[in-house]
Amino acid sequence: MIAIIKYNAGNIRSVQNAVTRLGYQSVITDDWEEILKADKVILPGVGEAGSAMKYLREKELDKLIVSLKQPVLGICLGLQLMCRYSEEGDTQCMKIFDSDVSLFPRVDKVPHMGWNNFFSLKGELFNGVSARDNVYYVHSYYPEISSCTIAVCDYILPFSAGMKKDNFYATQFHPEKSALVGEQILKNFLEL
Amino acid sequence: MLKRRIIPCLDIRNGRTVKGVNFVGLKDAGDPVELAKLYASRGADELVFLDITATIENRHTLISLVERIAAEINIPFTVGGGINSLEDVGHLLKAGADKITINSAAVRRPELITEIAGEFGSQCVVVAIDTDLINNDWVVVVDGGRTPVKLRTIDWAIKVEKLGAGEILLTSMKHDGTKKGFSLEITAEVSRHVNIPVIASGGAGKKEHFRDLFFNTSCSAALAASIFHFGEVDIKELKEYLFNEQTAVRL
Numbered sequence: 510m511i512a513i514i515k516y517n518a519g520n521i522r523s524v525q526n527a528v529t530r531l532g533y534q535s536v537i538t539d540d541w542e543e544i545l546k547a548d549k550v551i552l553p554g555v556g557e558a559g560s561a562m563k564y565l566r567e568k569e570l571d572k573l574i575v576s577l578k579q580p581v582l583g584i585c586l587g588l589q590l591m592c593r594y595s596e597e598g599d600t601q602c603m604k605i606f607d608s609d610v611s612l613f614p615r616v617d618k619v620p621h622m623g624w625n626n627f628f629s630l631k632g633e634l635f636n637g638v639s640a641r642d643n644v645y646y647v648h649s650y651y652p653e654i655s656s657c658t659i660a661v662c663d664y665i666l667p668f669s670a671g672m673k674k675d676n677f678y679a680t681q682f683h684p685e686k687s688a689l690v691g692e693q694i695l696k697n698f699l700e701l
Numbered sequence: 702m703l704k705r706r707i708i709p710c711l712d713i714r715n716g717r718t719v720k721g722v723n724f725v726g727l728k729d730a731g732d733p734v735e736l737a738k739l740y741a742s743r744g745a746d747e748l749v750f751l752d753i754t755a756t757i758e759n760r761h762t763l764i765s766l767v768e769r770i771a772a773e774i775n776i777p778f779t780v781g782g783g784i785n786s787l788e789d790v791g792h793l794l795k796a797g798a799d800k801i802t803i804n805s806a807a808v809r810r811p812e813l814i815t816e817i818a819g820e821f822g823s824q825c826v827v828v829a830i831d832t833d834l835i836n837n838d839w840v841v842v843v844d845g846g847r848t849p850v851k852l853r854t855i856d857w858a859i860k861v862e863k864l865g866a867g868e869i870l871l872t873s874m875k876h877d878g879t880k881k882g883f884s885l886e887i888t889a890e891v892s893r894h895v896n897i898p899v900i901a902s903g904g905a906g907k908k909e910h911f912r913d914l915f916f917n918t919s920c921s922a923a924l925a926a927s928i929f930h931f932g933e934v935d936i937k938e939l940k941e942y943l944f945n946e947q948t949a950v951r952l
Contacts, residue, residue, distance in 0.1 A: 522797045
């Protein structure tokens with residue numbers, strides 16, 4: 510069973526649809542027991558960092574998430590919430606990855622929206638994926654590059670497109686909206 | 702490098718796909734989900750579904766269609782038509798739409814843009830601007846292009862960005878349905894004046910029109926309907942052509 514963490518963010522249904530298309534059972538939940546016993550956990554998210562962290566704290570889901578031992582995948586805002594700090598809403602995040610999240614300087618169109626490639630791909634999440642492939646991004650804030658970076662995208666400046674630490678994985682792009690390449694990345698995660 | 706996007710638009714009436722020439726004389730072009738899957742497999746970067754009837758009665762038909770699309774499609778999609786309230790937006794996003802598009806409702810009540818962006822984020826708010834060249838001035842038109850309003854297109858585009866729009870879908874009514882190419886003039890001007898992505902629409906008739914659009918304007922995406930529906934231009938061939946013409950596209 511795959512647990513998709515329910516919180517006040519959009520896009521959760523899309524993640525579940527993508528998991529279903531790959532043949533996995535999933536549940537959208539904020540229940541501690543259900544999340545703890547899941548084989549894999551996904552923290553999705555489109556939304557605002559401050560209100561999302563507030564919601565997670567109120568339900569003490571932040572403490573639960575950092576304590577999880579099974580593979581966890583953060584997507585987009587999910588990744589940013591797993592970083593140290595986000596400039597969006599001046600938000601202290603879960604501090605799993607040693608990166609801060611900042612607003613893109615407005616020297617090009619913001620949000621960074623659409624298909625972009627990535628490079629310096631590391632690890633099993635990107636099996637069968639190459640730097641020529643494109644994935645779908647929608648974000649105005651970017652996670653800086655750090656020791657946890659496993660993929661880099663360059664838009665306005667280089668930033669972390671993928672991050673990993675121990676059992677925690679995350680993508681700044683949306684694998685659930687990234688056609689066959691995204692399906693491959695989600696499949697890699699679900700097969701961990 | 703960020704890629705220029707190719708977006709097929711599917712006009713929906715009672716759960717079926719239609720496309721009008723200048724919004725008059727509708728032709729049936731099939732089941733939206735089947736067509737959407739075909740486009741996704743041919744390399745469409747996103748899809749737009751516009752409910753052109755948009756009455757209260759067929760709202761449920763649209764919602765269940767959006768749920769079917771979301772279950773089957775692995776690329777982003779936008780839904781529009783008859784959206785007047787936050788509640789309408791909530792239903793569509795909950796059903797699985799990634800973005801919504803509003804047009805006349807935003808002209809009538811601009812605060813709606815800010816309300817939607819505040820509740821659901823700017824990234825899901827695509828403001829559609831229909832524009833026409835009237836007395837040598839590009840102005841906004843509403844009600845499917847029938848009614849001009851006292852609003853210069855550039856001023857409105859700048860304003861919708863300030864109000865919280867995440868993207869602009871710009872349709873030149875003068876070009877829509879003509880198949881003689883996109884309006885390079887107003888597309889370039891709007892793209893220059895805003896810092897959010899602009900999707901150009903209206904006038905696509907052949908591959909070269911897309912090249913001319915991307916060469917001559919800084920727009921982020923091109924939208925077209927009938928040339929894709931009736932197989933006049935294949936999306937995969939179009940993107941290979943653009944790639945060979947040095948345009949950054951996703952292959």
